[in-house]
Amino acid sequence: SQQGEEDPQALSIQEGENATMNCSYKTSINNLQWYRQNSGRGLVHLILIRSNEREKHSGRLRVTLDTSKKSSSLLITASRAADTASYFCATTGGAGNMLTFGGGTRLMVKP
Amino acid sequence: DTGVSQDPRHKITKRGQNVTFRCDPISEHNRLYWYRQTLGQGPEFLTYFQNEAQLEKSRLLSDRFSAERPKGSFSTLEIQRTEQGDSAMYLCASSPQGVRTEAFFGQGTRLTVV
Numbered sequence: 001s002q003q004g005e006e007d008p009q010a011l012s013i014q015e016g017e018n019a020t021m022n023c024s025y026k027t028s029i030n031n032l033q034w035y036r037q038n039s040g041r042g043l044v045h046l047i048l049i050r051s052n053e054r055e056k057h058s059g060r061l062r063v064t065l066d067t068s069k070k071s072s073s074l075l076i077t078a079s080r081a082a083d084t085a086s087y088f089c090a091t092t093g094g095a096g097n098m099l100t101f102g103g104g105t106r107l108m109v110k111p
Numbered sequence: 112d113t114g115v116s117q118d119p120r121h122k123i124t125k126r127g128q129n130v131t132f133r134c135d136p137i138s139e140h141n142r143l144y145w146y147r148q149t150l151g152q153g154p155e156f157l158t159y160f161q162n163e164a165q166l167e168k169s170r171l172l173s174d175r176f177s178a179e180r181p182k183g184s185f186s187t188l189e190i191q192r193t194e195q196g197d198s199a200m201y202l203c204a205s206s207p208q209g210v211r212t213e214a215f216f217g218q219g220t221r222l223t224v225v
Contacts, residue, residue, distance in 0.1 A: 033213060042115075042202060042218040043154070088153050096167050097206065098144065099214060101153030 006089060006102040014110050019076040021105040023089030024069075030092045032065055033099070034074050037086045046074075046087075081111040113137060115217035117203050123223045124193055131189045132220045136205030143186050144214065145178055146202040147171065154202055160186060161208075193224045 007022045025032070031050045035043040049056045049065045049072070056063045062075040072089055086106045090099040116135045124130050136143050141162050146154035157176070159167045162183035172178075175193075180186040190197055200221050204214040 035216075040200075040221070042117075043204075043216040045213045045215065048213050090153075094167075096159045096161070097142070097209075097212065097214075098156045098159055098167065099146075099154070099204075100156065103151075104153050 006087075006105050008105060009103065010106045010108075012108045012110065013079055015079060015081055017079055017109075019079050019083070019107055019109070021074045021087050021089075021107070023072045023074070023102050025072075025089075025091045025100075025102075026070065027091070027093060029067075030097065032063075032072050033090045033092065034061075034063060034072075035088045035090060035101075037088065037104075039085075043088065076107075079107075079109045081109050083107060083109045115203055115205050115215050117201075117217035117220050119220055120218060121221045121223075123225060126193060126195060126224055128193055129189065129191045130193060130222065131187055132201055132203075132222075134186045134188070134203030134205075134217060136185070136203070137215055138184070140205035140207050140215070141183065142206045142208065143180055144204045144206075145186070145188050146204065148200040148202060148219070149198075154200075157188075157201075190222075193222075195224045198222055198224045 033048045034046045037043045060077045065072045086104045088104045090101045118133045143160045145157040148154040160180040175191045178188045200219045202219045204216045206212045206214045
């Protein structure tokens, strides 16, 4: 079963704008990860934020984590048409570190 | 290429046939995972290996599904007596030991049962 909800389910913006995606989860976590998936392809790891971290940056990506609210957000700044993809958050828990994914946000960046 | 590779990329099969998929993880990774993803949904966990030991299986993994990792390297996922509901993308991922490590995914095998 899915860990939680991602919001919005779909997002359409113009190139150059910022895109914000939110993720909520239900159980305690070891860490939270964001992945990107182009249509019909595998997942590409974007960023991992540990449960004791609140914010992390990687290039044009900024991720926040609020464990008290069990939520995370992914911000993509200065979006490009090539950022068009589905974005998934995933939490890890348990000894095996299995990933539990949300339903994803489908981002379209118009040139 | 040192990434996770999956074979085949696409498989079309008739209902009732058996299919087998292969995953070659990143060589130094001792953890290997199988996930299933249906259209418009996030991936769902199926099973997990640490080296050759299958340590956890999801309730999604019915008795028609079997996975192996005989030498702790590559893995196979077999589906017997396929049903139309088995149509999905089957994703393999690997990671090194540890709780604060990312998983690396293959490109997936797209299964269509007709």
